[in-house]
Amino acid sequence: MILHRNEAFLQQFKIRSIENCDAAEVRIPLDFLRRAKTICAEEIGLIDVEIAARNIPFPKAIPKTRQAVCFTAELLQCADAVPAPGAQKNCSLTGRIAGKDKDSARGWQRLFPRKLLIFLARIRLSKLAQKVLEQARFGSIMIVGQGLYPCALAENLRRLGRDAVVLSGGSGAGAMISPGYLMRPEKGSLIDWILADPASLETAGAIVFLGEEDFTLEIDALRAAANKPPVVFASGQRLWWHELVSVHPGGLPGEDAVADGKKWPCISIVIVSFNQAAFLEATIRSVIDQAYPNLDLIIVDGGSTDGSVAIIERYRAHFAHVVIGPDKGQSDALNKGFALAKGEVLNWLCSDDLLEPDALRHIADAYASTGADLIVGGCVRFGETRSDELYRHHTALVIGRKMPFDAEDVLNYTRSWLKANYFFQPEVFFSRRIWNASGGHIKRHLYYLMDYDLWLRMALAGASIYHVPVFLGCSRVHAEQKTMNLIEVHQARQIMAEYQDFFCALETASALAKETT
DSSP: OOOOTTSEEEEEEEEEESSOOSOEEEEEOTTHHHHHHHHHHHHHHHHHHHHHHHTOOOOTTSOSSOOOOOEEEEEEEEEEEEEOTTOOTTOOOOSOOSOOOTTTTOGGGGGSOHHHHHHHHHHHHHHHHHHHHHHOOSSOEEEEOOSHHHHHHHHHHHHTTOOEEEEBOSOOTTOEEETTTEEOOOTTBHHHHHHHOTTHHHHOSEEEEESSSOOHHHHHHHHHOSSOOOEEEEEOOSSSOOEEEEEETTOOOOSOTTTTTOOOOOEEEEEEESSOHHHHHHHHHHHHTTOOTTEEEEEEEOOOOSSHHHHHHHTGGGOSEEEESOOSSHHHHHHHHHHHOOOSEEEEEETTOEEOTTHHHHHHHHHHHHOOSEEEEEEEEEOSSTTSEEEEEEOSBOBTOOEEOOHHHHHOTTTTGGGTSSOOGGGEEEEHHHHHHTTSSOOTTOSSOHHHHHHHHHHHTTOEEEEEEEEEEEEEOOTTOSOOTTTTHHHHHHHHHHHHHHHHHHHHHHHHHHHTO
16 A cells, blocks of 8 residues: 555644735645755755756846745644545555566467467457457457457457557556656556547547456546446456456446536636737637536736737626736736636636636536546647647646645656646646635735646645546647746746745744644
């Protein structure tokens, strides 16, 4: 069993900042503060090295002297072990990482030519191929497993006139980034195939799991996916014939809680806009074209002069709230929008980003069935137009498992965050509970990385997180965007220094509380 670092906390603090009246929570292990201060110091050094190596200029948009953040910290609880919200005691990760199928590992197979072995395996699998065809719908049949038998079954199916593709199981021996938490699927695996294009599940005829391996990783991913094909489990335990173990004609049961009759959760989307008329209409349409039945759509425009206001007026009937007027920047605009939001689930879009079709329904299903504080998917990075697709990104978080959001790993900005282990902002939806627990605000003094700071505060507040294998958002790459050429790392350095002070203050609060007891 893998116990995650955030699975239990020993100290709980209440934080009140001067700029925001709402109290935030921090739930951390007793020994976390010392490690966290060290991580902050190391990250500052690594960021300095990066700035020097790349000669990254200091941005004009932020002050060179970081703003002091005033707050009070109060120790509420210091217990032996208290489960954090969203923690899973039995969060073992038992999927296969590497190795061979039992049958393929037999030494006698090395004595015969591979073609002969596949021919013999085809005879053994002939009845199974017929049974798979009886269960499959139209489309390619994906066979998951290791060794000769998946290849032999695929050849049998092709001889019967059906296209068949063999995929490996697991995530690969070299893909484990953080055991039980972060991993990358190996090329040619079922999970890699799903993440590359989740729509492929709609056209697949069936997915067949063949062999005695542990397919836990794949099963979790399929349960979290949408539009699942029939799933067949086949075993090779008998001496001669492989047998069907179980058949799921409608796919594995998974995150269809809303479709099963539960109320659609209210989802609030805040669009922040300022002089991006060229992109704004596409952003608005990407939300309203979802036709989501319980949408709370809010737009905050900073007083655009390029025609954006006319576009907003054209769609005014679709908004629950329209705010037009000067603000103090993106963070201030977001706070204005979220102050009006009423949803159980929240997110925001910059006026140059998009939601992917059906994103809100995927989020609703995942939230209704898991109750996770953060639900994340994939993000498509594209150029000036949506058809100009640059690349597709998915977080390295394990798919289909509600897990604690690891504050210690998120704090490693250069060593984990910049390595693309996590996410771009449009693909992250979060619960009102964790928004309130993390302070209920975006830090106004941050010009860059206000989203990173929010995710870190949510992790420190004990957030749970759930990764769905679908693309939820699109992030546009263009010449006018403010985060280009890693210029934001200067703000990251200031954030690390800010958290270094923050963790020192928590240590002081903890020590004072112990002196008075």
